[in-house]
Amino acid sequence: MHRTKLDGPVRGNLVYVLPGLIVYAAFVFIPILSAIGLSFADWNGLARPIWVGLDNYAKLFADERFYVALRNNAVLMLFYCLVPLSVGLILAAAVWNLKQREQLALRTFFFMPYIMPTAVLGIIWAWLYNPAFGPIDQVLRAIGLGQFALPWLGDFTFVLPAVGIVASWYFFGFCMVIFLTGMQRIDPAMFDAARIDGAGPAQVFAKITAPLLIPEIRVVLLLTVIASIKSFDLIFTMTRGGPANATLVPNIYMYQLGFDLSRFGYAAAVAIVGAVLIFIVNYAIHRFVRAADEGAGA
Amino acid sequence: MLKTISRLASVSAIGLLAAVGAALPTSAHAQSLPVWDDYTFEGQIAVMQQLNKEFEAAHPGVTITRTARTFDDMKLTLKLAVSAGNGPVVTKVNQGAGDMGAMVKEGLLLPVDPYISQYGWDKRQSDSVLARDRWSDSGQFGEGKTYGISGLGEMVGLFYNKKLLDQAGVPVPKSFDEFVAGLDTLKAKGIPPFMMGTAKQHLALHMIAAISQAHIDASQRKTLDDLIYGRGGTWKTEGNVESAKLVQHWAKDGYFFPGYQGIGGDDAVQLYISGQGAYLISGTWYFGDMQHNPDIHFMPIPAPKGISKPMLVGGVDLAWAITSQAKDKASQDLAGAYIDYMVSEKAAAEWAAAGYFPATPLPADANVKLTPLLAEGIAMWKTINANDALGHYPDWASPTLLKTIDDNSPHLLAGDQTPEAFVDALDADYQAYLKSKK
Numbered sequence: 001m002h003r004t005k006l007d008g009p010v011r012g013n014l015v016y017v018l019p020g021l022i023v024y025a026a027f028v029f030i031p032i033l034s035a036i037g038l039s040f041a042d043w044n045g046l047a048r049p050i051w052v053g054l055d056n057y058a059k060l061f062a063d064e065r066f067y068v069a070l071r072n073n074a075v076l077m078l079f080y081c082l083v084p085l086s087v088g089l090i091l092a093a094a095v096w097n098l099k100q101r102e103q104l105a106l107r108t109f110f111f112m113p114y115i116m117p118t119a120v121l122g123i124i125w126a127w128l129y130n131p132a133f134g135p136i137d138q139v140l141r142a143i144g145l146g147q148f149a150l151p152w153l154g155d156f157t158f159v160l161p162a163v164g165i166v167a168s169w170y171f172f173g174f175c176m177v178i179f180l181t182g183m184q185r186i187d188p189a190m191f192d193a194a195r196i197d198g199a200g201p202a203q204v205f206a207k208i209t210a211p212l213l214i215p216e217i218r219v220v221l222l223l224t225v226i227a228s229i230k231s232f233d234l235i236f237t238m239t240r241g242g243p244a245n246a247t248l249v250p251n252i253y254m255y256q257l258g259f260d261l262s263r264f265g266y267a268a269a270v271a272i273v274g275a276v277l278i279f280i281v282n283y284a285i286h287r288f289v290r291a292a293d294e295g296a297g298a
Numbered sequence: 299m300l301k302t303i304s305r306l307a308s309v310s311a312i313g314l315l316a317a318v319g320a321a322l323p324t325s326a327h328a329q330s331l332p333v334w335d336d337y338t339f340e341g342q343i344a345v346m347q348q349l350n351k352e353f354e355a356a357h358p359g360v361t362i363t364r365t366a367r368t369f370d371d372m373k374l375t376l377k378l379a380v381s382a383g384n385g386p387v388v389t390k391v392n393q394g395a396g397d398m399g400a401m402v403k404e405g406l407l408l409p410v411d412p413y414i415s416q417y418g419w420d421k422r423q424s425d426s427v428l429a430r431d432r433w434s435d436s437g438q439f440g441e442g443k444t445y446g447i448s449g450l451g452e453m454v455g456l457f458y459n460k461k462l463l464d465q466a467g468v469p470v471p472k473s474f475d476e477f478v479a480g481l482d483t484l485k486a487k488g489i490p491p492f493m494m495g496t497a498k499q500h501l502a503l504h505m506i507a508a509i510s511q512a513h514i515d516a517s518q519r520k521t522l523d524d525l526i527y528g529r530g531g532t533w534k535t536e537g538n539v540e541s542a543k544l545v546q547h548w549a550k551d552g553y554f555f556p557g558y559q560g561i562g563g564d565d566a567v568q569l570y571i572s573g574q575g576a577y578l579i580s581g582t583w584y585f586g587d588m589q590h591n592p593d594i595h596f597m598p599i600p601a602p603k604g605i606s607k608p609m610l611v612g613g614v615d616l617a618w619a620i621t622s623q624a625k626d627k628a629s630q631d632l633a634g635a636y637i638d639y640m641v642s643e644k645a646a647a648e649w650a651a652a653g654y655f656p657a658t659p660l661p662a663d664a665n666v667k668l669t670p671l672l673a674e675g676i677a678m679w680k681t682i683n684a685n686d687a688l689g690h691y692p693d694w695a696s697p698t699l700l701k702t703i704d705d706n707s708p709h710l711l712a713g714d715q716t717p718e719a720f721v722d723a724l725d726a727d728y729q730a731y732l733k734s735k736k
Contacts (some may be wrong), residue, residue: 046381046404132569154497154559154714240498243559243708255602259374259697262396 032275037109038268045262057271065245066270071295072160073229079164080171080228085220087168088175089213093205095176096183107180110173118170122237125166126138129153144280153239159246163238167231175220182216183209218289229278250274306343322444326540331622331632334386336616341586345652353510353639354535360632372616373397378623380406387623388633390444390616393430394694395439398617402433402445408620409443413634419447419641422658423614423681427451429527430618437735439694441526446617449640449677450649451657453688454504457570457578461593462489466576470595472489472603473494474512479542481553493575494554497524499563500700501543502707505579507611508690510541512599516607517685530732533725542710542717549711570594580677581612589653589669596674598682609689610682614657676702692724696731699724727734 004012039056041049044227062067095106113121129152131137135147152162186209194204210217235241241248241256250270258267339347345365350362365386367375373392376398379385385688391398401407410431414420420428427448434442447654456477463470465481466487471477474635479622496502514537516523525531547556561665563580570578571591581597588594618640634663640644645662646656655675660666668676682688693700706723709715715723 044400046400046406048376126562130565131558131560132555132565132574137557149557151497151557151560154557154708156560156708183393201640242498243496244705256701260701261378 030123035268035271038265039061039272043129043264043267045264049265056266057273058265060269060273065248066250068152068245069250069253070246072245072247073231075160076164076167076231076249077228078226079161080167080231081221083168084165084171084175084224085217087172089179089210089217090246091172091176092179093201093209096180096209103180105174107177111177112173115169115176116170117233119233119237121166121170121218122234126153129162154243156243156246158163159239159243161245166234166238167228170234171224171227175224178216178220179213181298182213186212214290218285221289225281225285226278229274250277311424324488328359328361329629330361330363331388331636332386333636334365334367334372334389334391336367336390336539338366339586340369341652342654345648345654348648349645352526353643355635356633356639357635359557362636373448377401377406378625379516381404383622383623385623387621387629388619389619389634391619392616393613394448394697396697398431398445398619399437399439400431401621405435406622407445407607408622408624408630409445410447410620410634410637411444411637414444416448417451417635417638419638420572422491422641422643422688423447424688426686426688427657427683429523429621430613436548438528440523445722446619447637447641448614448617448657449645450615451612451655452581452583452615453598453610453655453675453682454508454579454581455596455598455610455612455676455678456508457580457584457596459570459573459576459591460595462576463574464695468576470597472602474600475601481548481577485553490555490575491553491577492548492555493570493578494549494558495561495563495566496558496708496711497560497562497567500704501563501566501578503579503693503700503703504581505610506707507540508579508599509544510610511599511689513537513541513602513605514609514689516603516609516685519689520611521687522609522690525728526692527697528695528732528735533728534721538721539717539725540624541626544719546710546717548711550713559711583615585655585669585675586653589671592670594671595627596671596678598678601690607687609687610678611691612682612692613688636697650676662673696728698731700728 006016018047038049040051041056043049092108092280095103098106128134128136131151131154132148136152140146140149150158153159155162155200158180190212191204195236199207218239230251233247235247235249235252236252236255239247243250250276254267254270254274312654313657333350337343342578346364346366350364354360354362361645369392372390373396376389376701377390380389380401391401407717410419414428421728427446429440430442431448432442432639436442444717458470459469462484464490466480468480468483469476469479484491492505494505504539511522522533525528525533526598528673555561555569558566561569563718567580567584567587571587573591573593582596585596588596598610599608618637620630620637624630624633641658643658643661643664646658646660647666649656650660650664650668650672651666653669655672659680660676693703702723703719704714706720710717710720
């Protein structure tokens, strides 16, 4: 029975999809196609683009800076994904047993960094890390640990972890909230049964909580992996990829190539490779992060 | 209801027609002049608003539509806006291959040579200053037609804190050797000889370039000019290696403010103003901030032995230029008149009064109360131009050289790259650029 026009055949209703489709095409689909086209050209932003085929990609895969950027991104992935995931999971398990009001307070408290724009966090943390007037080094000096008061954002060894920790701090509360939501879906009887069988908190976490949270872990991994590969604003505001490319990641490299050096074709090739990487890593997560009874090959 | 709507529509239409009719005679005479500039600091905005008001008053019917953009924003948008056909008629544009050179090549800027002779700009600013805005038809930097002129001058020199020097018993250096010897005394007294910050901005580049160019006598400037204007040459010179070696020694052996690697250039300047370092090598664009500490003075890098007129890194700020949006002679002439006002003695006096350093000399009868720092800068500018000793920013030599310097200088300062390898890296970048031009 057709109650409204919208219950009619799909073909007749396609016109209603048009406005959204036009916006999507104008701001997402066409720019993606343009970027793919541009990655096969040499273009300085002014003159007519010159078709160079796969030349940009050939240069990219022989470009030492690009590999530096990929390596840095791989290290940052630990701070964007694994650290917040682990901390979030442990905190969720710990907070779960608290009374509702305390749980709410802690959840809000830990989630707070996530409501801030990362560019603002970058500026604030750059100030916190400042060796001359930043509170981190001042505290270290005040408690007699002056030898550990480093120029964090200028130190080749510590700059990447220093930036990465900010990303971990930003994401762990978000991970915790997702896991808490997931835990609400687990039947409380399972926890009771485990306890009656004599399982301690560690065993309950390892045998019940963590395995049953696999769908949430997958979501968290997908989101944080995407965030890590498209990381830009935090690094741009804190180090601009320096010192000497120690925090260079593909997106910062893409920005430098395009907007500092006017090599838009080459920059587009970096963007396309970055997008392909996101697809590959996310596909791997989809395929391999599954609960035991789901089967890896499903 | 419909009747009311149609009556309202008629009334509106008549009103609109009347308004258009009334506006037409005026718009036939009125002329709008879209201008983009990069003056975004509070003091600069006030000067620009005043200058624009004065220009409009002197040219009835002309309305300036001003857009202020930061340096980075200007770099991102100017070329695309003008090539898309809706950018400014008059704009500030960054000299060098990346911006002005690229725009000239695509026909997006018009030569200002007719206005140089019409208004006598070459009498206000020296030829070596105007050469920075020249591009030949074959794409050669530093020669051919002139595509702009700047309002403000820039010099990279030695800021010194007189109070701290006195405290350490170090005299204001008269020679390079005396300057270097004084650093040891300062260090021994526990005063950081140099304020430095390399996490952001380019203080390290300024120091290396300033020391290196101070070792070139103005009479020998051709080699440097050729190098910067892309006519050829090499960075692998004894002077460059020695300068890199000296700066590396200062960095490694504790002559820089502790933790300088994690401090940005602008933050380092603020620390310097608060009296936490004896010297700082950077440019006149910091005068506005530096004047808050009356102990801070400005001088050229002292002359090394055997050099009578040392070169001084510097130049001018972004150039005023006319874009291809000035389609007819009338709009080109109006743009020329506007730029003439921006580089006039009158404008120079207003910039100086606001604490900024004009490229055009102040008129003899200018009644401007200068800050001591600005007075020192203006006197220096006069001498440097008389000696034809205004040097160059090294990064103008190739579009990628700034990135190459940024990639290598932290390693040089950390001591894990030799001065020779540092200079080799600059030269490799430069030679690759020369090759790409052929």
